Amino acid sequence: xxxxxxxxxxxxxxxxxxxxxxxxxxxxxxxxxxxxxxxxxxxxxxxxxxxxxxxxxxxxxxxxxxxxxxxxxxxxxxxxxxxxxxxxxxxxxxxxxxxxxxxxxxxxxxxxxxxxxxxxxxxxxxxxxxxxxxxxxxxxxxxxxxxxxxxxxxx
Numbered sequence: 001x002x003x004x005x006x007x008x009x010x011x012x013x014x015x016x017x018x019x020x021x022x023x024x025x026x027x028x029x030x031x032x033x034x035x036x037x038x039x040x041x042x043x044x045x046x047x048x049x050x051x052x053x054x055x056x057x058x059x060x061x062x063x064x065x066x067x068x069x070x071x072x073x074x075x076x077x078x079x080x081x082x083x084x085x086x087x088x089x090x091x092x093x094x095x096x097x098x099x100x101x102x103x104x105x106x107x108x109x110x111x112x113x114x115x116x117x118x119x120x121x122x123x124x125x126x127x128x129x130x131x132x133x134x135x136x137x138x139x140x141x142x143x144x145x146x147x148x149x150x151x152x153x154x155x
Contacts, residue, residue, distance in 0.1 A: 002094060006072075009101035016108035017065050020115060021058045027119050028054060035122040043128060045121060054118070057111045068104045072097045081151055092151065099147045106143065110136045 028051065036045030037053045071078055075093040084092055113136065117129040 006097060006101065009098070009105070013065070013101060013104050013108060016105065016112065017058075017061055020061055020108065020112055023112070024054055024058050024115060031119065031122055036118055039117075039121075045125070054115070057115050061108060061111050064104065064107060068100050072100050081148060095147065095150055099143070102143060103140070106136070106140050110140075 031051040031054060033051055034048045035051050035054060036047070037049035037056075038045070038047035040046045075096050076084075078096055080092055080096070082088070082092065109131075110133075113129055113131045114133075117127070120127045
């Protein structure tokens, strides 16, 4: 059962990566020569750059995908907040494998939201992100807190 869950996560995460690349390539021609590449806390662009910067997020997400893929294939190489013993090894590794995949999903969704916002903002400066960045970061922090609770209970 767990292998099916992990496989679904892997397919979904790879799909998010492919979708970000597709989204970027699809909209690249419609972008102006300069696009917003950085936003302040109020959501206003405070730095502009060449439209080639639109490929930065897909490249970073691709690198992250391969780093996370390595991490879940070598669970013993990761740092754990508890000592790994023969009794808890299976549970701790399973929690880590699920969490790494979940974390990648959140990061991919943040990147997709940011790319969408960057593209829409380049045409209309009054748009707002579909998901506020604070909400996205709270999801990541909340997920980390939940994992620490699960890991602590599975010593």
